Amino acid sequence: MIFKKTFILFFIIFSAVNAQQKGDQKKAEKKTKLVVGIVVDQMRYDYLTRFYNKYGTGGFKKIISNGFSCNNHHFDYIPTNTGPGHASIFTGTTPRYHGIIGNIWYDREKKEKIYCVSDSDVSPTGTSSPDGKMSPSLLKLTTIADQNRIHTQMKGKSISIGLKERGAILSGGHTANAAYWFRGKAQGNWISSSFYMDRLPKWVIDFNESELIDSYYKTWNTLYDINTYDESGPDFTNFERGFKGKEKAVFPYDLDKLKNLNGEYDIITRTPFGNSLTTNFAIKAIEEEKLGKDNHTDFLMISFSSTDYIGHNFGVNSKEIEDTYIRLDKDIELLIKKLDFFVGKEEYILFLTSDHGATHVPSYLKTKKIPSGYFKEATIHLELKNYIQKLYKRDSIIENISNHQVFLNYELINKLQLDSKKIQKEIADYLFQKKQINRVFTRSQIEASDFSSIIGSKIKKGFDPKRSGDVCYVLTPSTITYSKTGSAHSSGYIYDTHVPLLFYGSNIKKGITNKSTFVSDIAPTIAVLLGISFPNGTTGNVISEVTE
Incomplete structure (x- = not known):
């Protein structure tokens, strides 16, 4: 009798353990359908904490509470600029190896300055402007998206999107199916280059020809009562530049009235509506390209650039920056809802980070007796x-x-x-x-x-x-080469290096770490989660807390 009971108990325990192991194995073998890499241009880490009480439950807070946050995440090189930042995130190394040493740099052989994604050997697609003569030809290494394309025998798609061409192109790497960036001025269209395609897909043409882009010529006012924006400075200060045609940099801003003096469609990109435009275009890409809809992992890279333009214009302590991040939170919530519906919950991995931070406006710091200045x-x-x-x-x-x-x-x-x-x-x-x-x-x-x-x-x-x-x-710290209004970046000091890093979705455990992590750690961590090779110049380490 005792033997029988012991046998039954052993059988129950063995069955439970076996079931758990099978469940764990099934989970481990479950293939991620889509990786979404979000880069928020010029997002300081403290934007997560400063504006936390203003965020809803479906955007930043959802990612933090249901994902993994690296709270001590930094760039470990100089210069901290957009081109090097995007290249480093996706190659898993630093400018010393991937070669993107700035947005623009002096070329010894050509005896002239060159742009990090300029390429005279390609043709514009979707425009006649030289703004379309761009490619990743100056990037020396592969990206994590490139490695996924190789791993899937080029069957997994890679689509990269950003208002800035350097954000879109350097994220996607050399094998992207498409990279799209926005040409403002008098055109107001998403464009590309012959490096990717000779003609824009019909869905992009239809998006460009829709009334959505023009609908952003509207008034930018605060989303909530401006008197509740306690996390930022006064609306009117001497530390903001604003827009031509408006005497003071204060809310509201009528974009339809201001557009002719501010680069026409460019003014949309200089407001939170540029982020909304990017979000809606990314959602359309998910739908039309059927990302995450087959057995091969796809990649979607999204670079939100308006945050950088607004930071340069108004500064990190402005009401405009606070409102921008409150609105971006809504855009990210919309994107997550679309991913949950179209791709499926727990079917995708999303990571969110930034390409650099920014300093407070030095002229503002001087009023607070903090050492700072202009070089x-x-x-x-x-x-x-x-x-x-x-x-x-x-x-x-x-x-x-x-x-x-x-x-x-x-x-x-x-x-x-x-x-x-x-x-x-x-x-x-x-x-x-x-x-200095x-x-x-x-x-x-x-x-x-x-x-x-x-x-x-x-x-x-x-x-x-x-x-x-x-x-x-x-x-010296908080000394910049810039105008006396608006914020800047490019240094190796904490305000420029400390940015968010959040992981969310399939096989991502909930948690946080306060240990130091670095920009070059992102790509190898994603590679381990997918079971694919690291980018070919990786020098970073896997963030084991995310993968275990």
């Missing part, structure tokens, strides 16, 4: 050139100064048999004497050192040996 770049550069010219009796030793980097004229230096390392040091010593310059690094230092200092390490991770300059300088 007179043109003056310092001219003084440096004059100094080197006087020292060597030559006026072309310095070939270019841009992006806080000095490029030497090696052709002339070699011809005169000068010591390039000595020149680098002389330039570095001169710049270091300037009050915090650190200076020479090419010789960067290439020879692994750097124990945080700033030095960030400079090296953003330094491409072939594309970067010969001397790099770092400004």
Whole structure:
């Protein structure tokens, strides 16, 4: 009798364990139908916490409460700009390896500045403008979306969308089925290039020809009573630029009246309606491209760019920024509802992050007695050139100064048999004497050192040996090269590096981590979740708390 009871008990336990194991195995083997990568341009981490009480339950809060949040997530390189940010998120490495060292940089061979996604060898699609002559040709590595395409024998789709071409193109990588960006001005259409297609799909043409885009020529007022916007500064300050044709940067803004003085359709992208336009276009892409509807994992990359334009215009402490994120929360809620309905709950993975943060407006910080300032770049550069010219009796030793980097004229230096390392040091010593310059690094230092200092390490991770300059300088905290209205970014300081990282959806466990995570960790983490190869230049680590 005892034996019988023991056997029955053993059988019940064995069956339960076996069922659990089968359930876990089934869950593990369940293929993710769609990965949605969201990049919110210029989103500081504290926008999640500052405006938390204003968010609804279906957007940011839903992702946080039902997903995984990395609360101490950073960029670990300089410069923190849009092009490098998007490239780093999706390649799993830093500019030192993927090559996108800025939005624009000086090309030694061409002797001119080049844009990070410009490509004279392709043709515009959906426009006659050179705004369509774009591709990922300057990106040296594969992205996580590229790896998925290769893994699925090119059967999994990749669609990338963003108001800015660099946001859309660098996210999608080299094998995307399509990348779409928005051409404002007098056209007001989503466009692409011949790198992806010779003609826009009918659904894109229909979207462009619909009345939806023009419907955003309306009044931008606060979504809720402006008197409840306690998380931001006064509506009128001297730290905001605003729009041409309106005397003060205060709500409301009548876009229909202001459009002719503000780039016509461009003004839509400079308001929260640009995010709504992006959301509606992304939803149409999900429907028309049937993303997540077969047995092959698809990728959809969405870059919300209006947040950056608004931050540059009004600053991170403005009422306009608060209203923008309250409205973006609604857009993300709409997107999640569409994904749940069209793809299915627990059938997709969504991650949300940013390409960089932003500083408070220095002129505002000064009123609070916080050290900050504006760097007179043109003056310092001219003084440096004059100094080197006087020292060597030559006026072309310095070939270019841009992006806080000095490029030497090696052709002339070699011809005169000068010591390039000595020149680098002389330039570095001169710049270091300037009050608003915090650190200076020479090419010789960067290439020879692994750097124990945080700033030095960030400079090296953003330094491409072939594309970067010969001397790099770092400004003091909260010192920027920008107008005295609006916020800026590009430094390696916390306000520019600390951004959100949220994971949500299929096989994502609920939780948070306060340990340090970095931008290059995102792509390998997604790769492990999908069971595919890492991008081919990955240097980041898997965030194990998300995958276990």
